[in-house]
Amino acid sequence: MKKYGVNVAFVFTLLVILSSFEHAGNSSKLEIANDSIPTSFGIGRIATQKEIDLLDIAIRPDGKGLPKGTGLVSYGRQIFDTKCVVCHGAGGIGGVSGSLVTNKTSTKRREKTIGNYWPYATTVFDYIRRAMPFNEPGSLTNEEVYHLTAFLLHANGIIDSTTKITSKSLPAIQMPAKNLFLMDDRKGGLEVK
Amino acid sequence: MEKFIEISQKGNHPISRRKLLGGMATAAVAIVQTANGQVIQKSISQSDIDPTKKVGLGPGEIGSRSLFVKSVKKPSEISSRSPLQDFYGMITPSDLHFERHHAGVPVIDPSKHELLIHGLVKKPMIFTVADLKRFPSVSRIAFLECSGNFRGGKEQLSPQEICGLTSQSEWTGVKLSTIFNEVGVKPNATWFLAEGGDAAVMTRSIPIKKGWDDAIIAYAQNGEVLRPEQGYPIRLFLPGWEGNTNVKWLRRIELSDQAFYTREETSKYTEPIKDGKYRIFSFDMDARSIITFPSFPQKIEKGWIEIRGLAWSGRGKVVQVEVSVDAGKSWHLAQLNPPILDKAHVHFRYLWNWKGDETEILSRVTDETGYLQPTLKQLYQARGNEGGYHMNPITAWQIKRDGNVLFKVESN
Numbered sequence: 001m002k003k004y005g006v007n008v009a010f011v012f013t014l015l016v017i018l019s020s021f022e023h024a025g026n027s028s029k030l031e032i033a034n035d036s037i038p039t040s041f042g043i044g045r046i047a048t049q050k051e052i053d054l055l056d057i058a059i060r061p062d063g064k065g066l067p068k069g070t071g072l073v074s075y076g077r078q079i080f081d082t083k084c085v086v087c088h089g090a091g092g093i094g095g096v097s098g099s100l101v102t103n104k105t106s107t108k109r110r111e112k113t114i115g116n117y118w119p120y121a122t123t124v125f126d127y128i129r130r131a132m133p134f135n136e137p138g139s140l141t142n143e144e145v146y147h148l149t150a151f152l153l154h155a156n157g158i159i160d161s162t163t164k165i166t167s168k169s170l171p172a173i174q175m176p177a178k179n180l181f182l183m184d185d186r187k188g189g190l191e192v193k
Numbered sequence: 194m195e196k197f198i199e200i201s202q203k204g205n206h207p208i209s210r211r212k213l214l215g216g217m218a219t220a221a222v223a224i225v226q227t228a229n230g231q232v233i234q235k236s237i238s239q240s241d242i243d244p245t246k247k248v249g250l251g252p253g254e255i256g257s258r259s260l261f262v263k264s265v266k267k268p269s270e271i272s273s274r275s276p277l278q279d280f281y282g283m284i285t286p287s288d289l290h291f292e293r294h295h296a297g298v299p300v301i302d303p304s305k306h307e308l309l310i311h312g313l314v315k316k317p318m319i320f321t322v323a324d325l326k327r328f329p330s331v332s333r334i335a336f337l338e339c340s341g342n343f344r345g346g347k348e349q350l351s352p353q354e355i356c357g358l359t360s361q362s363e364w365t366g367v368k369l370s371t372i373f374n375e376v377g378v379k380p381n382a383t384w385f386l387a388e389g390g391d392a393a394v395m396t397r398s399i400p401i402k403k404g405w406d407d408a409i410i411a412y413a414q415n416g417e418v419l420r421p422e423q424g425y426p427i428r429l430f431l432p433g434w435e436g437n438t439n440v441k442w443l444r445r446i447e448l449s450d451q452a453f454y455t456r457e458e459t460s461k462y463t464e465p466i467k468d469g470k471y472r473i474f475s476f477d478m479d480a481r482s483i484i485t486f487p488s489f490p491q492k493i494e495k496g497w498i499e500i501r502g503l504a505w506s507g508r509g510k511v512v513q514v515e516v517s518v519d520a521g522k523s524w525h526l527a528q529l530n531p532p533i534l535d536k537a538h539v540h541f542r543y544l545w546n547w548k549g550d551e552t553e554i555l556s557r558v559t560d561e562t563g564y565l566q567p568t569l570k571q572l573y574q575a576r577g578n579e580g581g582y583h584m585n586p587i588t589a590w591q592i593k594r595d596g597n598v599l600f601k602v603e604s605n
Binding site for chain 1: 295296309310311316317318319320321324327328329374375386388392393394395396444445447449451453454455456459460463466469470471472473474475476477479508509560562563564565567571572574575576
């Protein structure tokens with residue numbers, strides 16, 4: 001029924017254009033009939049929930065998307081020492097790929113770390129799961145990602161060594177850098193911002 | 194892995210292997226077949242063959258650059274810069290378009306690649322690449338610039354090294370708004386997440402307004418399908434917005450009522466403003482220009498010189514470009530080579546009769562919002578002097594008495 005309706009609209013538009021062309025004589029140009037764009041092209045297929053679940057790995061700051069699991073600092077330290085230390089340095093400080101942990105004793109220019117520059121703890125889980133380790137992306141289990149998240153939060157002094165991380169507690173963690181960021185307010189014009 | 198088909202030299206005598214390996218004293222051109230079957234000319238040494246006395250290479254399957262041209266990108270571990278100083282006009286050849294990726298260039302079979310759109314939509318849907326090509330198409334010429342496109346610090350820097358993370362192409366694809374209509378976006382959707390299918394599975398949150406305004410799911414660049422480095426088989430293209438948001442190898446779009454605060458939009462691609470604060474979701478690329486001729490490491494001679502360069506704005510059209518040939522004391526309007534397009538590089542030029550005196554030459558652009566490209570000092574005053582993303586300062590070239598051209602280093 002819907003398709004039939006669209007066709008009627010299309011034919012009507014065409015008639016209007018043709019009649020206006022006829023009345024205006026040779027000087028008139030054919031107008032482009034935008035009205036003829038259908039409400040649906042009927043291209044593509046409906047995604048099943050299974051297909052969505054397979055790809056939908058994003059975690060939001062409110063915790064939406066977090067899988068079940070528990071992260072323990074001590075387990076996270078072991079995984080870090082095996083899989084992460086090569087690029088990120090002992091204890092997450094000074095590696096070739098940059099520090100993840102704030103070095104409070106350093107006198108050098110401050111490095112941006114999870115402790116001083118990441119506004120949401122959920123991003124730590126999301127990013128490790130999607131892209132780490134660099135040479136084996138996507139190889140960690142959800143449980144391993146929780147452990148690593150717990151370790152990195154602890155190493156940055158955000159949680160204590162006995163705090164367990166879960167899908168409930170992770171979004172509730174207040175990150176030190178939460179209020180560091182301001183929305184872009186540049187609008188062009190005369191002001192340099 | 195090249196196979197030699199034919200080697201010729203002056204006088205059309207075959208060249209011996211011994212000569213080839215030993216000293217290269219004789220001028221010669223080799224016709225070689227590369228590993229992927231392409232037949233090209235390759236220089237063996239400086240050629241002085243008379244082209245009117247030697248039949249050339251026949252028609253081929255794919256074109257090549259002259260063997261006398263060496264125009265290449267400048268790669269580092271994480272990016273590859275466009276040779277802006279080699280370009281004429283406004284289009285960047287596709288193979289010289291800058292590259293930036295976060296976990297290398299993936300190999301994607303287009304017959305297996307699909308785009309999922311879900312979240313706050315009436316119909317979550319999957320589109321194959323072939324599906325996307327069936328929708329009404331749109332083409333536009335626009336620049337694409339990485340927001341980390343600024344280098345300084347020494348005099349021996351070329352336009353490619355200072356500012357080579359910008360390029361321009363004709364992009365063809367389907368409007369994202371067409372796809373939004375197809376899936377039926379719910380009224381409470383305010384953001385969408387764009388996710389790539391590379392090893393970084395890179396993600397950015399985009400305000401939904403951009404999706405309705407002018408976002409494109411691009412499948413072609415400069416008349417051919419995308420290059421792998423540019424997101425083959427599909428990428429998001431957001432005219433005028435920082436390069437990173439133009440997610441390549443696009444595999445998923447999720448409509449949401451909030452931003453996701455991904456790693457790339459928090460710990461990266463945020464820049465210092467004053468008082469220990471940082472700017473987040475800085476999407477628009479502010480107006481910028483750079484003189485690409487004359488520039489380091491070129492050398493000029495006295496007389497008439499056409500100063501040439503590129504100017505652009507992520508907020509609309511370029512209105513004017515001014516050039517100074519006296520270190521910024523006075524400014525003159527440059528000619529803009531049409532067409533002057535929205536959110537696009539425009540090629541500018543200014544005729545100058547150089548008498549041989551030491552001076553500095555500069556350019557500055559004004560866009561249609563009235564924004565005038567700032568000096569580095571103005572940027573530091575506005576944001577503090579940490580540098581970071583979205584730096585678009587006026588670039589000055591020092592002209593030395595001997596004709597040498599050097600980048601002018603400005604300290605903070």
